[in-house]
Amino acid sequence: MGTSIDQISSVFFEEANELLDDLENQLLTLEENPEDQEVIGAIFRAMHTIKGSSGMFGFEEIQKFTHEIENAFDLVRSGEIPADNGLVSITLQARDHIRSMLGVEITDEIQAESEKLLALVHDYIDSHRKNSSAMESPVEKSVEKIATENAEASSGKENSWRIIFRPCRSIMMNGTRPELLVKELAEMGESTVIAFSDEIPPLSEINAEDCYLSWDIFLTTSKTEADIQSVFIFLDNESKVSIEKIDMETTLQKKLGEILVSRNNISRDEFNRIINEQKKIGQVLVETKAVTENQLQSALAEQEHLRKISQKKDENHASGASAAANQTIRVNSEKLDSLIDLVGEMVTFNARLAQLALEIQNPQLTAISELSERLVFGLRDTAMDMRMLPIGTIFSRFRRLVHDLSKQLNKDIDLNTEGAETELDKTVIEKLNDPLIHLIRNSADHGIETPEERIALGKDRQGIVTLTAKHAGGFVLITVADNGAGLNKDAIYKKALEKGLLKPDDNLSDQEIYEMIFKPGFSTNAVVTNVSGRGVGMDVVRKDIGSLGGTVSVETEAGKGSKFILKIPLTLAIIDGMLVQINERLFVIPLTNVEECVELAPENETEKLCTHITSRGDYLPCINMVKYFEMPQETKAGRQVVVVNDNESKIGIIVDSVIGNHQTVIKPLGELFKNVAGISGATILGDGSVALILDILRLSQIVKKIEMVEK
Numbered sequence: 001m002g003t004s005i006d007q008i009s010s011v012f013f014e015e016a017n018e019l020l021d022d023l024e025n026q027l028l029t030l031e032e033n034p035e036d037q038e039v040i041g042a043i044f045r046a047m048h049t050i051k052g053s054s055g056m057f058g059f060e061e062i063q064k065f066t067h068e069i070e071n072a073f074d075l076v077r078s079g080e081i082p083a084d085n086g087l088v089s090i091t092l093q094a095r096d097h098i099r100s101m102l103g104v105e106i107t108d109e110i111q112a113e114s115e116k117l118l119a120l121v122h123d124y125i126d127s128h129r130k131n132s133s134a135m136e137s138p139v140e141k142s143v144e145k146i147a148t149e150n151a152e153a154s155s156g157k158e159n160s161w162r163i164i165f166r167p168c169r170s171i172m173m174n175g176t177r178p179e180l181l182v183k184e185l186a187e188m189g190e191s192t193v194i195a196f197s198d199e200i201p202p203l204s205e206i207n208a209e210d211c212y213l214s215w216d217i218f219l220t221t222s223k224t225e226a227d228i229q230s231v232f233i234f235l236d237n238e239s240k241v242s243i244e245k246i247d248m249e250t251t252l253q254k255k256l257g258e259i260l261v262s263r264n265n266i267s268r269d270e271f272n273r274i275i276n277e278q279k280k281i282g283q284v285l286v287e288t289k290a291v292t293e294n295q296l297q298s299a300l301a302e303q304e305h306l307r308k309i310s311q312k313k314d315e316n317h318a319s320g321a322s323a324a325a326n327q328t329i330r331v332n333s334e335k336l337d338s339l340i341d342l343v344g345e346m347v348t349f350n351a352r353l354a355q356l357a358l359e360i361q362n363p364q365l366t367a368i369s370e371l372s373e374r375l376v377f378g379l380r381d382t383a384m385d386m387r388m389l390p391i392g393t394i395f396s397r398f399r400r401l402v403h404d405l406s407k408q409l410n411k412d413i414d415l416n417t418e419g420a421e422t423e424l425d426k427t428v429i430e431k432l433n434d435p436l437i438h439l440i441r442n443s444a445d446h447g448i449e450t451p452e453e454r455i456a457l458g459k460d461r462q463g464i465v466t467l468t469a470k471h472a473g474g475f476v477l478i479t480v481a482d483n484g485a486g487l488n489k490d491a492i493y494k495k496a497l498e499k500g501l502l503k504p505d506d507n508l509s510d511q512e513i514y515e516m517i518f519k520p521g522f523s524t525n526a527v528v529t530n531v532s533g534r535g536v537g538m539d540v541v542r543k544d545i546g547s548l549g550g551t552v553s554v555e556t557e558a559g560k561g562s563k564f565i566l567k568i569p570l571t572l573a574i575i576d577g578m579l580v581q582i583n584e585r586l587f588v589i590p591l592t593n594v595e596e597c598v599e600l601a602p603e604n605e606t607e608k609l610c611t612h613i614t615s616r617g618d619y620l621p622c623i624n625m626v627k628y629f630e631m632p633q634e635t636k637a638g639r640q641v642v643v644v645n646d647n648e649s650k651i652g653i654i655v656d657s658v659i660g661n662h663q664t665v666i667k668p669l670g671e672l673f674k675n676v677a678g679i680s681g682a683t684i685l686g687d688g689s690v691a692l693i694l695d696i697l698r699l700s701q702i703v704k705k706i707e708m709v710e711k
Contacts, residue, residue: 168238189221192305218305344665355686392420419469447484481563487556577664580655583631622652
């Protein structure tokens with residue numbers, strides 16, 4: 001089946017959105033370092049790619065608009081205009097406008113916004129241009145000229161090009177990899193590459209940091225000359241590049257000598273004189289030094305390249321195959337979710353097979369079961385890795401948020417990120433965006449003081465919001481910290497009294513007072529603003545993180561700042577668990593929380609909900625799960641204590657027996673059971689029965705609360 005227009009467009013939209021996300025980050029970086037030529041070049045390339053792609057897919061309005069912004073940054077690259085905060089601000093607006101044009105009909109309102117933004121660009125160029133010579137400004141190019149430049153690329157028509165690349169000897173000293181430039185050219189279409197190595201000296205004289213090669217590339221592609229030139233956008237001045245369009249129909253009729261004459265490698269008179277000697281033309285030309293061996297090879301290669309292209313067209317074969325296979329492919333996230341569901345079912349099936357093999361005690365069935373286990377576990381690990389994404393994919397979004405909040409609140413705020421490479425399940429990452437936005441807005445509005453207030457307090461003028469991620473066992477700890485004023489305990493206490501959330505005679509600790517900010521409708525702001533004050537936010541954060549099986553805690557110090565810590569499970573799909581028996585029922589404890597298993601001493605046997613044991617010198621509180629779940633209490637010898645860690649402290653889980661490890665496919669609980677404390681989900685066992693998964697974090701909180709009451 002052929003590819004539909006909608007499918008082609010969706011590829012363009014995906015790539016355009018990725019480029020726009022990267023463009024936003026580059027612009028924010030440019031604002032901090034206006035002279036960074038590498039960033040300026042990256043912005044120019046992003047605009048150039050969006051322009052070319054939109055023209056290719058027929059989105060002419062996006063193409064025309066982006067072309068103007070691209071030309072402005074061409075002037076920045078050439079040093080004719082500066083890249084100050086004004087240009088960054090305009091370009092950020094332009095970037096948002098390009099995104100708003102993706103996949104929608106261009107209305108009069110959108111067209112008016114385009115003209116408004118382009119007027120800002122033109123005004124900026126007119127007022128900042130350093131060289132006011134009579135040369136035509138690229139921004140003043142007519143729409144007709146733009147259309148002419150991109151007509152061939154938009155129509156998909158192919159042209160053949162002769163590219164002569166002569167890198168300077170020291171090209172690699174400035175970080176340029178010439179072979180990668182050649183590879184990028186070769187991947188633009190059907191290509192023939194000729195490498196010349198006659199400059200390579202004897203081995204004893206070779207300098208490993210010098211480039212001794214040069215190339216002739218013959219390329220047949222639908223790309224424009226500007227696209228080819230963009231490959232050499234950062235080439236040094238000493239290296240030489242020549243790009244010449246080949247008239248394919250005419251060149252195919254030429255013989256070798258005519259090609260050399262047309263390329264000015266030899267004059268026609270000299271050629272005619274030499275061929276009268278009636279030797280092989282190539283041999284004669286090289287022997288008489290009329291042309292070099294390299295020039296002869298290049299001409300022969302050009303002739304052969306065009307012949308192959310012509311032959312492919314005659315045979316109606318697809319041309320322009322990529323010179324290198326793609327290393328990555330795009331996969332619809334729904335397909336990935338479906339794969340994980342199927343892998344989960346296979347894990348459950350494998351558990352049933354293992355149990356059947358254990359019951360039948362057949363050696364052949366046992367061997368098959370063990371092989372199946374290895375294969376399924378390998379498939380599980382691979383599938384889970386496919387779902388893991390670096391959390392930096394959402395961290396990068398918040399630079400723009402902090403940038404805009406700084407201007408909106410008239411504060412000087414910077415965002416620092418750490419641990420962006422920390423990987424997390426994509427499903428979890430998708431659900432973290434809104435909670436993190438709430439926390440960052442809260443830090444910017446409530447936490448960071450104005451520049452004047454910070455200076456008066458002896459602080460740096462600029463406030464810092466720090467976003468950190470790191471692994472902690474089977475969890476990821478995400479911290480949103482600021483160096484602002486910290487939480488105002490008295491203001492929180494007063495507002496809680498006003499709202500009836502506590503009574504005047506309630507004796508609360510400082511931490512319990514701080515926890516009031518997570519109550520629905522709570523806000524200490526006297527004035528409702530566009531940023532905060534409506535009391536919607538912190539309770540939503542706790543609810544959203546709780547739905548992921550995580551927790552939110554707050555730490556604060558007056559005058560020093562606040563820190564919100566999110567504790568998120570690595571994945572919501574498949575985990576390693578420890579299967580335990582409590583009374584006659586089976587439960588699963590996440591293996592990442594398990595420290596050790598010890599036998600419960602007879603003197604520690606109790607019918608109470610909580611008791612204590614001594615383990616490795618630590619005095620550990622324990623929770624009696626039979627009592628907690630209100631099961632019939634039966635005195636059993638040899639009960640076990642599973643010591644678990646919630647990454648802050650240890651507690652003991654008293655169970656009747658420990659059965660062993662279990663691959664746990666997490667199934668969500670229904671609405672009826674979602675508020676049952678101490679249970680986070682369920683799983684299906686090998687015999688088809690259901691085991692509940694214990695929520696270690698919640699059980700730990702319960703134990704600590706009981707301890708506090710008893711004290």
